[in-house]
Amino acid sequence: MDFSRVELSAEDEAFRAEVREFLAAVVTEDVIRRDRETGDNFDEGVHLALAAAGYLEKEWKSETDGGFTRVRRRIWELEKRRAEVPWVTWGTTSMVARSVAKFAQPEIRDEVLRGVFDGTVRLCLGYTEPEGGSDVATCKTRAVRDGDGSTWIINGSKMFTTGAHNCKYVFLITNTDPDAPKHKSLTMFLVPLDLPGIEIQGIRTVDGDRTNIVYYSDVRVEDTYRMGEVNGGWTVVREPLDAEHGAVAAADDGLADVSIMMHQAGFMVEAADNIAALVGARATEDTSVGYRLGRSIARIEASLSASSIFGRVALAQTMRDVAPDLMDIAGPAAALPIGAEGGLDDRSEYMYRFAPLVGIYGGTLEVFRNMIAQHVLGLGKPAYAPPRQKVVS
Structure with missing residues (x-):
């Protein structure tokens, strides 16, 4: 095993200095204090500043698509931690955006990704239910086609939807066929959180963080917001679930965390x-x-x-x-x-x-x-x- 330190080029040293200076200017003591008080793990001013500087897009994209090099990605990740950047909502946004890029219908995909990169669109996870525990496939939140099938009506509730009050969409897992086996009864939607019938209630955890319970009462969602095939939701949700669980292989170059924790x-x-x-x-x-x-x-x-x-x-x-x-x-x-x-x-x-x-x-x-x-x-x-x-x- 190679335990040698990475030798930074002059360009990468300059990048690290640039990042440190930028983060020191935007992640102020007031930002950190406010984050501890609210438990949001999110600050809109910081988030929009990161987007305007191009950092969100570069973090999300691969090097071949114009994103960070592997070394600069590692520098960026470590400097964000040192500066105590409120990060949770960007974490869920980045995770869901990959599924949007892969499964969303083109008009939704392009609009959402533009907003993700400019910081105006944030995405949260609508998996766990109040009585569902860790097995998200036991989903009881129902989505039923209405009329000609161009609209779905959603009823149910989701627990631990962290960041929902700061997000524009929720990556929502629903049951569309209660008679089917549980992994073949699921359909994923990217639901706008400003639709009528959605109620977000904050919950404070013992560590001071804020999460949410979200209620869906006769929420009408257009079929264009469906992700993937009807009853094919397990295929859509597996990749972000694996990422959230940390069930991914470590990078060969050693320039990444070995664990999600x-x-x-x-x-x-x-x-x-x-x-x-x-x-x-x-x-x-x-x-x-x-x-x-x-x-x-x-x-x-x-x-x-x-x-x-x-x-x-x-x-x-x-x-x-x-x-x-x-x-x-x-x-x-x-x-x-x-x-x-x-x-x-x-x-x-x-x-x-x-x-x-x-x-x-x-x-x-x-x-x-x-x-x-x-x-x-x-x-x-x-x-x-x-x-x-x-x-x-």
Whole structure:
């Protein structure tokens, strides 16, 4: 394995300096404070500035289509993290836009992609339902053809539609044939969120983020907004689902995150580094502190090396396991949130609140472990039925 550092050319060094200067100007302290207060993980001013500078389009496109080179893409990703760019809504937008490019009807595709690149169109995911759990194929939100078939009527509700209040469209999975097997009953739509009958209600999670529940009541959607074939929705949704789950191969050149959870892992790494600096000599004078801190850092390092869906599980589980220890080592001040007077700003308090949710977002850890068991290890599907009672004669 090659552990050498990438040598940047003079042009790439200049690009990094340009990006740092640009992000420092647009991602101000006010932006970061406002993002923590709202939990939106989105700032429209920043988003539009990124678009106007051409960064959104270059990030979305491949190098052959005019996007970033591989090295500049990596520089861009790392600099966005360092600057704490509110990123979640762009993440869902970028993901859905790939399906739009592939499956949307031409007039919808061209309009949406133009808006994605200029920042005025944002896209969110309408998968999970209040009673559906992680299995999106059990969808009960219904879409029924009306009249001559040029319009569909949608009724139902979706949970955890993060960013819906900042988006123009939702990538919505619906059931169009309740009598068919669940993977052959689904149809995808790109639904405008300003249509009559759509109600967005905010939900605040324990880590301070905002997500939404969205209700659809007799929402009339033109067939032109259908993505792919009727009852062929599973084909449409599989690619963005795999991307959300992190079930993709790592890049051969090493210029990409090895796991989808690496962004969130940055909070964990920063918290561990700051607490190690805080305790200083205590780590050697008090063997229990040294042992617990060392164990946490070793766990973090191991999880950072896990790739693809394995990293998705390893990083989330590690965050859950080490968060309580790091807060306990730091002491009472670690319980104060970032920015609070007397706080340490070490992120350990945020990580403690975020840790339970990081094992739920995009699917639960239990689901991912079952996916690894079935698709990697070749084991059978789990049996959830209660065991049969032994008959005593």
